[in-house]
Amino acid sequence: MHKKTEQYDLVIIGGGLAGFCAAIAAARLGRKTCIVQNRPVFGGNSSSEIRVTPHGACAFHAYARETGIISELLIEERAQNHEAIFENGWTNSVWDMTLYNMAQSTKNLTIHVNTDVYDVIMKDKRHIKAVTARQLNAEKELTIEASIFIDASGDGIVANIAGCEYRLGSEGKDEFNEPHAPEVASKDVMGSSIHFKTKDVGRPTAFKAPDWAMKYDDASFFYKQGRLPKEERGGYWWIEIGIPYDTISDNEEIRHELTRHALGVWDWMKNKDPKMKELSKNYALDWIGQVPGKRESRRIMGQYLMTEHDPQNCTVFEDEIAFGGWFIDLHTPGGLLAQNSEPASNENYSTFSEYAIKSYAGPYGIPLRSLISKDVDNLMMAGRNISVTHAALGTVRVMNTTALLGQAAGTAAAIALQKNVAVSDAPKLLIKTIQQQLLRDGCFFPNYKNVDEKDLALGATLAASSEALLYGAGPESKGAHEGLHIWRDQPQYLQEKLENRRGQLIAIGSSNIEKIEVFLVNTSEAEQRVACQIRLADHIWDYRACELPTLAEGELIVPPGGNWVAWEVNLKDAPVGRYIRFDLLPNPKVEWKNAGRIESGQMAMYQISPTKMRRFGNGQTLSFKIHPAQPCYGPQNVISGVTRPHQFTNLWKSDPNLPLTQWLQLSWPKAQLIKEVELTFPGHLLREYHAYDPFYRDPQCPKDYSIQGYFDGAWNTIFEVKENYHRHRKHHLEKPISTNQIRICVHSTNGDPSAQIFEVRCY
Helix, strand or coil: CEEEEEEEEEEEECCEHHHHHHHHHHHHCCCCEEEECCCCCCEHHHCCCCCCCCCCHHHCCCCCCCCCHHHHHHHHHHHHCCCCCCCCCCCCHHHHHHHHHHHHCCCCEEEECCCEEEEEEEEECCEEEEEEEEEHHHCEEEEEEEEEEEECCCCCHHHHHCCCCEECCECCHHHHCCCCCCCCCECCCCCEECCEEEEECCCCCCCCCCCCCCCCCCHHHHHCCCCCCCCCCECCCCCEEECECCCCCCHHHHHHHHHHHHHHHHHHHHHCCCCHHHHCCCEEEEEECCCCEECCCCEECECCCECCHHHHHCCCCCCEEEEECCCCCCCCCCHHHCCCCCHHHHCCCCCCCHHHHHHCCCCEEEEHHHHEECCCCCEEECCCCCCECHHHHHHHCCHHHHHHHHHHHHHHHHHHHHHCCCHHHHHHHCHHHHHHHHHHCCCCCCCCCCCCCCCHHHHCEEEECCCCCEEEECCCCCCCCCCECCCCCCCCCCCCEECCCEEEEEEECCCCECEEEEEEEECCCCCEEEEEEEEEECCCCCCECCCCCEEEEEEEEECCEEEEEEECCCECCCCCCEEEEEEECCEEEEEECECCCCCCCCCEEEECCCCEEEECCCCCCECEEEEEEECCCCHHHHHCCCCCCCCCCCCEECCCCCCCCEEEEEEEEEEEEEEEEEEECCCCCCCCHHHECCCCCCCCCEEEEEEEEEECCEEEEEEEECCCCCCEEEEEEEEEEEEEEEEEEEEEECCCCCCEECEEEEC
16 A cells, blocks of 8 residues: 655545535635545535535525535536436536536645545644545555645544534434424434436336335325325435434445335336326436435534524524525435425425425525534534534535535635634634635625725726616516526425415615506406505515515505506605515405516515515516616616625616617726726526526626726726626736726627626726
8 A cells, every 4th residue: 555645734525515615715715725535526415426416595595596616616517518407316427527627727726536534643632633545446545634624524524533522313302492303302314315317218118127126016105205206307305215224334235225215216107107107108217326315414513503593593693604595404314214205395395384484494694613613623514514403404404505615614714824823713813804705706695795995896986888777577578588497396386366465576776666566467357456565675585574664555456357557656765775575465366477577686475474475486576567667776786795686686787778888887086006807797696506408608697798997098908708607707917907997898698688797896
């Protein structure tokens, strides 16, 4: 066995999305970084070996998609991949290569794949000196030394060997009084899954299961216990096994059992299920996973233990470094061996059930302290092994969220090393620097924004060639949405009938609202009345049903048939730079029609309980018109410090009726020395990754643009970009320029008639 010792600033153990984003973040900030992955490809559960598709907050909240490094990866994969997303099981090696390409293209990063960490060398009880690892296929043993270690292994391998306290299983109700906690604590954890994929071969094909495969004969096991085989191509998360197996020590046994069950499920669909055997008659088994995708094992105790109350109550943390928004998704222990599947699935994803109401969460912040070991001073965690309870893990465990945790951990470690501060002290001493760096690198926080003193744009005066106004949209309106779909497996509510309170958020740029119109269909033969309200929302994810301040109330008279119905509200003191929510109260004889296009930043919601609302559909806009049209897309929005719709649109949008080129201009009273211009464009925020077509390039994103500076008495092009499809771009000048005016000129987009920008930064 060849032995070698290596030294780095930072070592990350685990190459899933959390560990991968940690490594990229630290290396980009100039730290000598090493990532150690025990399999041949990066991506963890999302890789082509396991094929779980990355999920996150945008499954439940419009404009809540995760940004930063994970966004770069997902945008690039969709732009390059020919394969359509249907759910788990579809992933091909284009995703693996997207990750590998980024790793290979990143300076300061050393890659060790097919490398297993098996021991830890301690300097003392609170300090790790090195980890030891083996590359069996190269007969090599590595001793890898570093100043800081990040355990992103999922199972908390390094933390466990280093003697860190961890939790395993579910806390009891008496410990934290969490809504989802069982009465009695247990060692039960969520199970592991493998997936299979099938292929349409164009003609009937047979399948004969091996004798050792599981035999399924009871339709109620699938159709009455929450395991619907509704996709003939495969991809079932519910092929899952946990207890009585140990998800760590019994991993290989679980793999063999899952293989038996996966083949048995396909045998049921192909040969026995009256519905699925017809749908799958031309399908053949194309791929079956042989690496279990693990949901839960050790959770390493950190400086702060997140409980379910934090995501449920959207706790504001001073050391917020990421956000989440998946629901409290706790799978039934045992999976296929249990009586029923995961509760939401067993209820057919009803959004009105008691379980669904208490499980809807976020978007919420996550603190840095939950990523720092309380027992070892130079150890951090990233991924599903961070410091959370079992119930809180139900929401933070999804991969897009863990990717944000990884980027935060890598960034915090890099800054701690740069500042010569122990990472254990980073939440107290470095948090503002860490937050501002993460924001600059494309991330988003629900409770913090860009206040970077070095960002010259924050002191600029803004102007633009034109500005879009918000008029609203009707059922007949057309938008630039090509390639954007709805993930069909996602819990959603698209019922237009007013069976419950419905609310349309509208961004207000003028204090005067004369009239609001909505397109309603009265399905009865008699005139109907619908109560209406205008309420003030704190932000687009303000789901309070009736606690929002009421600005106006009225009643709409709706004649039979479909009509635009107007409310002469004459509100003279509307809140400028905020969202109002225009609510219609229930009347099941009336339908509020969806708009035919999505108006930027104008989302809707519906009531699911006496106190709580929920996103309507997948970010659709309901039909409305507002008079006068609202100036809510002005150029000043690009220095709001926020790079998505939140408390306001935060978007400059040019007049769609004017041809491109359109420009945005920043001016200063005195000349500035500018070396970097950083831009954030719209796109890839509204819906889950699953909603996007192969080769997708977001229509709202500028395609061809240039950056100009005014010097030597003329406008000079300093950057020119063609064929862009990424939302976050950084441009570095070899030599700084001295100018008091900068313009960003959008010459074409990927389909939308308007030029659009969320943020401009200058350094």
